[in-house]
Amino acid sequence: MLDKTICVIGLGYIGLPTASLLGTKGFQVHGVDVSEHVVNTINKGKIHIVEPDLDIMVKSAVNAGNLKAGMQPVEADIFIIAVPTPFKGDHEPDLAYVESATKMISPYVKPGNLVILESTSPVGTTDEVVAKILTDDGHDTDKEVHVAHCPERVLPGRILIELVENDRIVGGVNPLATQKAVEFYESFVRGEVLSTDSRTAEMAKLTENSSRDVSIAFANELSLICDQEGINVWELISLANRHPRVNILTPGPGVGGHCIAVDPWFIVARSPQYAKLIKTARLVNDSKPQWVIEKVKSRADKFKRPVIGCLGLAFKADVDDLRESPAVDIVRQLIKEDVGEVLISEPNLEKHDEFDLISCEELIQRADIILLLVDHKQFKTIKRLELNEKVLIDTRGIIQ
Secondary structure, eight states: OTTOEEEEEOOSTTHHHHHHHHHHTTOEEEEEOSOHHHHHHHHTTOOSSOOTTHHHHHHHHHHTTOEEEESSOOOOSEEEEOOOOOEETTTEEOOHHHHHHHHHHGGGOOTTOEEEEOSOOOTTHIIIIIIHHHHHTTOOTTTTSEEEEOOOOOOTTSHHHHHHHSOEEEEESSHHHHHHHHHHHHTTOOSOEEEEEHHHHHHHHHHHHHHHHHHHHHHHHHHHHHHHHTOOHHHHHHHHTTSTTOOOOOOOSOOOSTTTTTHHHHHHHHOTTTOHHHHHHHHHHHHHHHHHHHHHHHHHTTSSSOEEEEEOOSSSTTOOOOTTOHHHHHHHHHHHTTOSEEEEEOTTOSOOSSSOOOOHHHHHHHOSEEEEOOOOGGGTTOOGGGGTTOEEEESSOOOO
16 A cells, blocks of 8 residues: 555645655655645645644655645545635535645546545535546546545644544445545554445534534533523533533633534535524534623723733634634624724744734733633643732633
């Protein structure tokens, strides 16, 4: 299997770790990205995103001559599509990146090739978009070109570990495609590689994230109720979780990231008449940022013009990933509504195109209201007693 060449389309949070991992395993990998900056950075053996140990792996793969990046595909034995799948308009899936990536590789695809879609996608995308485009271009996707879906199932901050250790779900558009894809993943995955069809594989990833979203919505709804009742929601959840069959998640300012905040809408868009609980959970989680904003505004009324210090922009702890981040939405809205002077600290970013960033220490010193939005490890050392008379709004429940 190591004699196979691989072309990875999309060198973001999934594509780059996948490409570099395969490169360190001995595969010859050509990565493709539309950003010249990303391509040049990788070819220097450096990275453009934050992920533990990714810099070491990319440098190793590049220095070994097993990973190169470019802005155009090359011929390969295996093509992996790892591009974004956002939504547009009224939460409708936007498959433009998948369509563009498939059309980009089509001239380079030849009989015997394996084409894998790793991007999280609505049910039917592998068959109705990827395979259809290749078929329309004259490729025989029944017997000669093997098309499959293998959704990524990794957690930012643990991507390089989970790419290898986690079980993988692989589904082809036909049994032969499934077999070919399973053989490929079994060559580097230590977890179990589970075979199914492409539609079930697509739905499995959406189901995993929707289940998590529903659980978070329950926690977020509890936080609203507890706030009204004057109850500490984190203490409540800790007590309730002492029941052997209860495992309530922790609330936050909303739900972010490319997966959990997006994927449930793919199910809703496809089956709106049935996905009632899934849709309601999305609405609960999407409404939480506005609740946080109103909480800040109610405390800001005590000041002539308050200085509001916002701790964190990322969608989760200890990463630099801002995709669909509720913290970003909250900060942006506070500035737009001119609630006060807004200060921002995000320790995982050196700079931001839209916001000026300052240190956590300076923020605490200058702020009247401290709004903790992300439970980064740097913020967990803050003690409530150190904040003196400052107003604290802790959406993560980490400051004691």
